[in-house]
Amino acid sequence: MKTYDWIVIGGGITGAALSYELRKKGFSVLLLEQNAIANNATRYSYGGLAYWSATTPLTRQLSTEAIARYHILSQELDADIEFRELNLLLTIPNNSDPQAIAALYTHVATPPKLLTIKEACELEPLLNPQAIAGALTVKLGHINPEKTVQAYIQAFLRAGGEIQFEQVLQILPHGVQTTTTTYHSANVVICAGGLSRQLLKSAGISIKLYFTHEEMIETPPVDVQLQTLIIPANLQRFKLEMKSTSVDELWDEPGNQIVPPILNAGAVQFVDGSVRFGQISRTLTDVNAKIDAKESEEWLRKSIGNVLPALENVAGTWHHCLVAFSNNSLPLIGAIPAFTNVHIFSGFRSPLVIVPPLAERFANFIAGAKDDIISQMSPQR
Incomplete structure (x- = not known):
């Protein structure tokens, strides 16, 4: 029975970026996405990167990190994400x-x-x-959101990550159940966007x-x-x-x-x-x-x-x-109380801007680095 270090649920910008960053840190990762042809929020996004709109020291720092990240992202992922200025x-x-x-x-x-x-x-x-x-x-x-997600996923796969196109039905104590099988893992992180609340609720987890x-x-x-x-x-x-x-x-x-x-x-x-x-x-x-x-x-x-x-x-x-x-403009990132092996990475107000730096930070945090920003976004805050 194969057991992954991480199962990531959701193949939009959040799940794709996080899968890639976790794999970069050496974790075995399975990315689960229910649609082979994308039909999520990233797919229909305008693609704008509103660095200019940051209003707090926290969001200004993340915006600065995002600018730096995007300037090298095409080269790192070896793909054209159509990054430009408008x-x-x-x-x-x-x-x-x-x-x-x-x-x-x-x-x-x-x-x-x-x-x-x-x-x-x-x-x-x-x-x-x-x-x-x-x-x-x-x-x-501005970026092409679809091409950016595909760039992340392809880089993730080249690095040894795995992807399956299946619908997740249930979060289990050490894995997930899909429409076809059960996958086992030490940790599960939910990046399913608007479906995250329903998925967590089905596991008896209430979250804002x-x-x-x-x-x-x-x-x-x-x-x-x-x-x-x-x-x-x-x-x-x-x-x-x-x-x-x-x-x-x-x-x-x-x-x-x-x-x-x-x-x-x-x-x-x-x-x-x-x-x-x-x-x-x-x-x-x-x-x-x-x-x-x-x-x-x-x-x-x-x-x-x-x-x-x-x-x-x-x-x-x-x-x-x-x-x-x-409920307060900051995303929810981290382990869910009383479910330490179940994590959330969702609820981003400006996902295309801050997901890349936060995915990198979260992977570093999981690998043992201290990170005050990730701590501030904990579901327990």
Whole structure:
């Protein structure tokens, strides 16, 4: 009977990066992912690396480490992850005070510059000037999230790691049960994003980890040329997270919608010319909740059409995924109380930014290094 040092559940950016870093430290690692063709939050991400938005000494340190990590990551993983720099455009609605919105960003690591309507439209010619009162702009990093995950996984496999595409049904005292077999390990770490809460609950583990249902549209390569990555300056998602976690018990009742859905109209174009735009966030407590795709797509297209009219009727495919979050903006990393061989690595607010440095730190921590940052993110905090 083969016993691994670590079983990692989930093959998005968190599971892929952590598997690679654990293997680098010499641990035997099995990565389990239920879908051979990715259908997770990483797959439908915009790919933005918002180093500029760090607000605390902790997040500023991790952002600095992330910048350094990404500058060498393609070379280390021997793959092109399409790492580049873009102009981010934070749109200010036409019924808002630009100065008041700009004031909300004075505490971030790199406060964005306030633009007039004319300046915003010069930076992004596809903008509808009637829809905005101005905008904010700042540089941000950008990657292709799918290619980055695949780069991590391929490097992990070259280093001797193993991967199986199977659905995990149950976490066991020393391993996991899948749809086909039982795998044994000294430790299990859950990186399953929006499915993490359900998976832990099935093992009798209660943890303050939540999820939203996210909806967006992806196009094939198109002739439309976006010059920037666009999102609203007044993001509603963080307010949604705070409101929806005030009563934890509501999340254990199937069929609840904790707070009304929100839509943050944004878009990005990838190197190959494809576009992703969205996005709707819903706090539905059932991971398998049915969403009216037609109604959702109509809402998405109408909203993006107000800001970027050229995208409203572009052919594309509607997608839906789950995104995990915690109740205080910091991820949950470490051993779960009373289940010392079961770990969590999930709940990242900006996973593409901070997962690479935190995966490296966690692997070092497991290998015996002291790390105050990992300790601060313990589920026992």
